[in-house]
Structures are given as C-alpha cells and as structure tokens.
Amino acid sequence: MTLSSLRYPLHFMTLLSQIKEATMISQIGRIAIFSGLLLGILPLRAQSPQINPAEMIRVRSIEAETIASPKYAADVRGESLTRDGRLEWLMVKVIYDTAPKWTDEITFTFYVVLKGKAEDLPRGAKELNMFSETVTIVNVPETRNGETTVFLDPYTLARYGEATHVAVEVSINGQPAGKFANPSLPQNAPGGWWERETPNQTPLLTRDKTPYALIEIDKQNTIKP
Numbered sequence: 577m578t579l580s581s582l583r584y585p586l587h588f589m590t591l592l593s594q595i596k597e598a599t600m601i602s603q604i605g606r607i608a609i610f611s612g613l614l615l616g617i618l619p620l621r622a623q624s625p626q627i628n629p630a631e632m633i634r635v636r637s638i639e640a641e642t643i644a645s646p647k648y649a650a651d652v653r654g655e656s657l658t659r660d661g662r663l664e665w666l667m668v669k670v671i672y673d674t675a676p677k678w679t680d681e682i683t684f685t686f687y688v689v690l691k692g693k694a695e696d697l698p699r700g701a702k703e704l705n706m707f708s709e710t711v712t713i714v715n716v717p718e719t720r721n722g723e724t725t726v727f728l729d730p731y732t733l734a735r736y737g738e739a740t741h742v743a744v745e746v747s748i749n750g751q752p753a754g755k756f757a758n759p760s761l762p763q764n765a766p767g768g769w770w771e772r773e774t775p776n777q778t779p780l781l782t783r784d785k786t787p788y789a790l791i792e793i794d795k796q797n798t799i800k801p
Contacts, residue, residue: 606688629753632679633746636671636721638740638758640688643667645730647789659787666690666728668780670744670756671721680801682753685745686726686780687770688710691739705736706773709780713797724797726780727788736776743770 647661668686687708694703709726716722742755745768755761755768783789786801 578614582790599641605770606736608617628675629748629751632675633682633753634673634675635746635756636673638647638742638744638756639670640666640668640742640758642733646791648787663730665730665786665788666735666739667725668727668734668739668742669723669725670746671723672719672746674719674722677718680749681712682716682724683710683712683715683747684724685709687743687745687767687768687773687775688728688739688780689740689741689773690728690733690736691740692735692740696709696735696737698735704740705776706770707732707778707780708770708775709782711782712800716797722797723795725783725788726781727783727786728778732778743768743771 628776637723642664644661645663645665647659649656649658651657666688668688670684670686674682685708687706689704689706692701692705697703697705711724711726713724741757741759743755745755746753757768761768782799783796
C-alpha cells in the first residue's frame with residue numbers, strides 16, 4: 577500500500593472529527609439557550625402579583641352575647657355528674673366568608689369592653705374594662721358564614737358587667753386584612769378605641785378551653801397552638 581492510498585482515509589477521518597465537534601458545539605448552544613429561557617421564566621413566576629389579604633376575607637358581623645353553660649351528664653368512676661347550664665358565659669363571635677380554596681392561617685384578635693357596677697368591681701377599677709384574646713386558625717377551606725369565637729368565663733362576666741363594645745382585627749398569613757367593630761367605627765377614623773386601652777389581665781378564652789369545645793366540633797377550624 578502506497579502513501580498516496582492513505583490520503584483519502586486521513587482526510588475522511590479529519591472531516592468526521594470536524595463534524596462531531598460542530599455537532600457538540602450546536603448541542604451545547606441549544607442547552608445554553610434552553611437554560612437561559614428557564615432562568616428568564618422562573619423569575620417571572622416568582623414575581624407574580626400577590627392577592628391583597630383584605631380581598632381574601634369578608635367579615636359579615638362581630639357581636640357579643642351571653643349564653644348558658646352546656647347541659648350534660650357523665651359517669652366518673654361510677655359517680656354520676658350533671659350540670660344544669662345555669663351559669664352564663666359571654667361569647668364573642670365573628671362571622672365571615674373566605675375567597676381562596678385554602679387559606680393557611682387566619683388570625684383574629686378580639687376586644688370586648690364591659691361596663692360594671694362599682695359594688696362588684698375590684699377596688700380602684702374603672703367602670704369600663706377591656707378584655708382581649710388572639711386566636712389563629714389553620715388550613716381554612718373556602719368558607720361561607722364561617723364562625724370563630726372566644727369566651728369570657730361566668731364569674732368574670734358577673735363581676736365586670738355587660739358588654740358595650742366589641743371589635744376584631746384580622747390578619748391572613750401574617751398580613752393585616754382589616755379592622756371591624758360593633759358599634760361601627762366612624763368613617764375615616766384614625767384608629768380603633770381598643771388601641772388606646774390596656775386589656776384586663778384576665779384573658780378571653782379560646783373555644784377549646786371551654787365547655788363548648790366539643791359542641792359542633794365538625795364546624796370548628798383547628799386552632800394553632
């Protein structure tokens with residue numbers, strides 16, 4: 577075999593090598609372009625506008641009312657126990673609708689003012705006293721006429737008098753969603769009356785800390801610890 581007969585295979589091999597290199601460069605270019613498109617798309621998704629928390633919930637009403645203790649009977653170690661429901665609790669209730677299919681957290685901070693009589697109130701206490709509590713519910717489905725409540729125990733209620741004002745501040749996933757009061761606040765009011773008062777040391781009670789914990793439990797949302 578002469579040297580001239582090897583020239584064609586060498587040129588052919590060189591051509592194949594050049595084709596492979598060009599193909600690899602083309603593939604790398606396509607990968608780079610595709611990666612660039614992904615990097616361009618992902619930030620756009622992350623920057624999508626968020627829903628205004630105030631549009632995620634509609635508060636229908638906020639009110640306070642007295643209700644009787646639940647009546648029940650139970651057997652404890654062979655001894656029968658009954659409760660006649662004569663004591664009165666104060667229930668503060670907010671009724672609302674939610675728009676999203678699911679809401680991670682809704683936080684309600686309740687405020688209620690009681691007007692008492694001098695002969696019942698502690699010495700030096702004012703006629704009007706404010707009580708407060710915050711409750712956060714989780715995994716809230718889309719709701720119509722949802723209800724969240726807090727309570728004041730019967731003995732504190734008997735001593736401090738009748739409810740005159742009630743209010744609630746609402747936040748969704750940590751973002752403020754509105755303030756609501758009964759009686760309603762004046763239009764364009766700079767703030768709520770509760771912002772100028774110091775709550776009584778006796779707290780309102782979340783539902784799970786009262787005798788009403790198991791009543792209509794299927795309608796109650798889970799309270800965040």
